[in-house]
Amino acid sequence: MAISNSDSPYTFRFSKTDNIDFLIVGGQGHKVGQSNSQKEGYNKITDFAKKYFNVGNPDYRWSAQDYKSLDLIPYIGSLTSKDEKIFVATGFNKWGMSNGSFASLLLTDLILNKESKYKKIFNPSRGEIKDNIKSFVETNLNVAKELIKGKILLDEISLDDIKNDDGGIVKFNNKRVAAYKDIAGNLYLSDSTCTHLGCELEYNNADKSFDCPCHGSRFSYDGKVIEGAAKSDLKKVI
Ligand code: FES
Numbered sequence: 001m002a003i004s005n006s007d008s009p010y011t012f013r014f015s016k017t018d019n020i021d022f023l024i025v026g027g028q029g030h031k032v033g034q035s036n037s038q039k040e041g042y043n044k045i046t047d048f049a050k051k052y053f054n055v056g057n058p059d060y061r062w063s064a065q066d067y068k069s070l071d072l073i074p075y076i077g078s079l080t081s082k083d084e085k086i087f088v089a090t091g092f093n094k095w096g097m098s099n100g101s102f103a104s105l106l107l108t109d110l111i112l113n114k115e116s117k118y119k120k121i122f123n124p125s126r127g128e129i130k131d132n133i134k135s136f137v138e139t140n141l142n143v144a145k146e147l148i149k150g151k152i153l154l155d156e157i158s159l160d161d162i163k164n165d166d167g168g169i170v171k172f173n174n175k176r177v178a179a180y181k182d183i184a185g186n187l188y189l190s191d192s193t194c195t196h197l198g199c200e201l202e203y204n205n206a207d208k209s210f211d212c213p214c215h216g217s218r219f220s221y222d223g224k225v226i227e228g229a230a231k232s233d234l235k236k237v238i
Contacts (some may be wrong), residue, residue, distance in 0.1 A: 001097070010048050011094075022059070025049045029094075032065060032227075033213030038206035063207055065216055065227060068093035070139075075124035076103045077110060087111070088124055159187070167210075167221055168203045176200060177237050178210045180221035190223030190234035201234075210234070 001013040010027035025048060028041035035041060042061050049055050069075055069091040076099075079086040087110065089103035109116040120126070159170050159179060167180035169192050178192040178201055192201050192210070199214035209226060210219045218227035223234030 010045065012049075012053075023049060023053055023055055025053075026064075029066075031213065032216035032218065033202040033204075033211035035204075038063070038204050042206050061206075063204075066094045066096075067091050074099050074103065074122060076106050076122040077119060077124050080125055165208075166205070167208060169201065169210075172237065175237075178203070178219070178223065178234060180208065182221075187238070188222045189237035190219070191237060192234075194230055195225075195232040195234060196228075196230040 001011060004010045004012075004027075008027065008029075010025055012023060012025045015022045015024055025045050027045050027048065028035075030041070042058075045061075046058055049058070067090055072093055074089065074091040074093070076089045077087065078084045079088045087107050089100070089107060092099040092103075106116055106118050106122060110119065157168050157170055159172060162168055162170065162179055162181050164181050164185050165183045167178070170177055170179045172179070172189060176192045178190045180188045182188070190210070193199075194201055194212040194214065194217050196212065196215055196217050199212050201210040201212050201219065204211045204218075207218075208221050210221075210223075212218070212230070215229045216227065217225065217230035219230070219234050220226050223236060225231065225233055
């Protein structure tokens with residue numbers, strides 16, 4: 001696996017699946033629900049792959065979500081000091097293949113009550129907030145900004161502006177609504193307020209999902225949860 005040395009880095013590696021050689025290219029990272037055009041992001045990745053490798057259009061494309069801790073060190077260990085027998089491994093910050101393998105080794109030691117010099121470093125309760133107060137404040141200010149921005153009814157389009165097989169956030173009966181029209185023109189309208197903590201969703205024009213800019217929840221075109229933190233589907237409007 002390799003990573004380009006640029007402001008907006010790309011990663012690339014090869015994979016053999018069902019005896020077919022695939023090139024996997026990643027990049028164009030952004031916060032969920034905070035990209036102006038996900039379609040453009042996919043196009044840039046495709047352009048990069050075509051420029052540097054002898055490949056055509058992609059066979060598959062998808063968005064993955066990466067979580068990172070305040071100090072960029074993963075959380076691996078007991079969930080809290082009170083729940084010592086519940087273990088967590090997260091915050092791999094894009095390095096899931098190596099950190100995931102490492103987590104399996106560390107968690108094995110912890111479950112077997114073996115001593116590990118890594119226990120303290122990766123302890124999920126290490127209390128890194130005081131050492132990373134700037135990052136903590138920035139992250140929470142960003143959530144507050146997105147929460148407020150979403151409540152100010154600004155860029156809504158009307159239902160008539162939505163083409164088939166496309167969607168958007170529209171104004172409907174004086175409310176902000178998540179709308180999607182399928183290829184046959186059937187309309188799906190859901191409440192555009194995230195069921196996690198109430199931020200307003202944004203339309204993802206490449207994956208045709210509704211994404212939350214606050215904590216990364218994602219919902220399908222018809223309002224079903226496809227990624228937490230939210231646990232409940234969006235309310236149907238019609
Ligand atoms: S408010 Fe939407 S994910 Fe938290």
